[in-house]
Amino acid sequence: MTDTTSQFDSTLIDIDAAEPAAWSAATWFAVLSMAATSFALVSAEFLPAGLLTPMASDLGISEGTAGQVVTATASVGAVTALLSNVLIGRLNRKAVLVGLSALAIGSNILAALATDFWLLLLGRAGLGVALSGFWALSVAVVARLVGANATGRGMAIVTLGVSLATIAAPSMGALISDWLGWRSAMAMTAGLAALAMLLQLLSLPTLPASASNSLSDVLRLTRRRAVQLGMLAILLLMTGHFAGSVYVRPFLEQVTLLETWPIALALLGFGIASVIGNIAGGRMADADIRVALMATAALMAFATLALVLWGAHIVVAFSFAMLWGFAFGMAPVVLPTNLSRGAPDALEAVGSLMVVSFQVAISIGAVFGGYAVDNYGATGPLILTAVLAASTVALALLQPRG
Known part of the structure; x- marks a missing residue:
């Protein structure tokens, strides 16, 4: 395999360089390989939502117990995130990313072949490690590929995989499960991870470690005011979003009085709008991150408050559910970019x-x-979302422009 380092010299690896007028084909290929990885990993993360019933029946466990495979992924991911950049030391970042994809392949295969709940849980825990490691490195790697001034645009493409996966994975998993069984659906995610790994091998340049992080280095960043504000923005806005988004269906059932099929249509609209928001968020983040954060939070606050006040009307409910989806699509781009501006000299550590x-x-x-x-x-829950999103707008006012 040809070493592609030379294609990424100077401006592409120098994160302080100005944004190039246009990305080269090699840059696009590398960024798209990161997007493919995010799609593969997040598809595997959300797949169980469409598999709980057959999975529980086959393993002889309750649906509530089967649902803990999602909790296991998130819990292991949270713990691993703090240590991921410490454990990888000075390993080449390309090798680490390829290794994380290999771990995802093995974890998904183990889950597909699991004969009992504990093997399934072990497989999902491995996926949690792969997810957290990938996202902890993502901003730093994208910045090295495209330049610091285009990080928002690059992350928008990478997180587009997230938006597509959250739309496709549950329904895709349910369909494949009904056709070929839940184990085949799980095995499919191993195939997606294998494809992502191949794209990484072909497209990513050699990425030598620029620094070796210790846990104290990571925690020391929390003393910086900009990092504190960036973390607080994530906590406020995402706590609000996940407090409310889980209960969108009960709201549409009880307040808007919708049946199942129009609810599914509203949720599809939410997902499509989030893809559009993803693209818009990348452009806004590169132009002015403070304005981008304010816009993201203000749109989410307005959309959820409008649903509470006027959501009994079908057209209003559909319109503002889509606006909420648009704001949510902006968030995975704007929030990490905002946080990274607080520690441009330690992007890997701040990724954790x-x-x-x-x-x-x-x-x-x-x-x-x-x-x-x-x-x-x-x-x-929607009132809580509106309050926390509005609080994020106030927080954004405290941040410097740029």
Whole structure:
């Protein structure tokens, strides 16, 4: 295999270089390989949502127990994120990314072949390691590929894989499960990871480690005010989103009084809008990250508040569900880019803090969202989303422009 390092010399590996007028074919290929990896990993992460019933029946466990495979992935990911950049030391980052894809292949195969719940759980834990390691490195690698001034655009393409996977994985898994069985659906994600690994091998340049991080180096970054604000923005906005988004279906059932098929249509619209938001978020993040953060949070706050106030009307419910999806699509681009601006000299270490912040936000959001719906009904979680998103707008005002 040809070493492609020479194609990425100077401007492409220098993260301080100005954005080139146009990316070369090699740059596009490398960034798209990262997007393919995000699609493969997130597809595997969300696949169980469409497989719980046949999986539980085959393994002789309850659906609630089967659902813990998702919890296992997230929990292991949160713990691993803090240590990932410490453990990889000065290994070549291309080799690490390829190794993480190989781990995802093995983990998905183990899950597909699992004869009991504990083997399934072990396979999902391995996937959690692969996910957290990939996302912890993603911003730093993308910045080295495209330049710091185009990081938002690069991350928009990478996280486009996330948006597509969250739309496709649950339904795709359910269809394949009904046709060939849940194990075949799990094996399919191993195939996706293998394709991503091949693309990485062919397209990524050699990426020598620029630094070796210790845990103290990672934690020391939390003393920086810009990093603190960036982590807080993730915690506020994503806690709000995950507190409310889980309960969109009950809201549409109880408040808008929709049947199953129009609810599915509304959720599809949410997903399509998130893909568009992903692209818009990348352009805004590169232009002015402070404005991008304010816009993302303000749109989410407005959309969820409008749903609470006027969501009984079908057209309003559909329109503002899509606006919420658009804002959510912007968030995975804007929030990491915003955090990375607080530590441009330590992108790998700050990547660990980014993954931890997202995982903690998901966990907190699930807890508070459940409390809100139990005590205040279907509108409770959406009110919480609006309040936390509005708080993020206020937080963005404290950040410097740029």
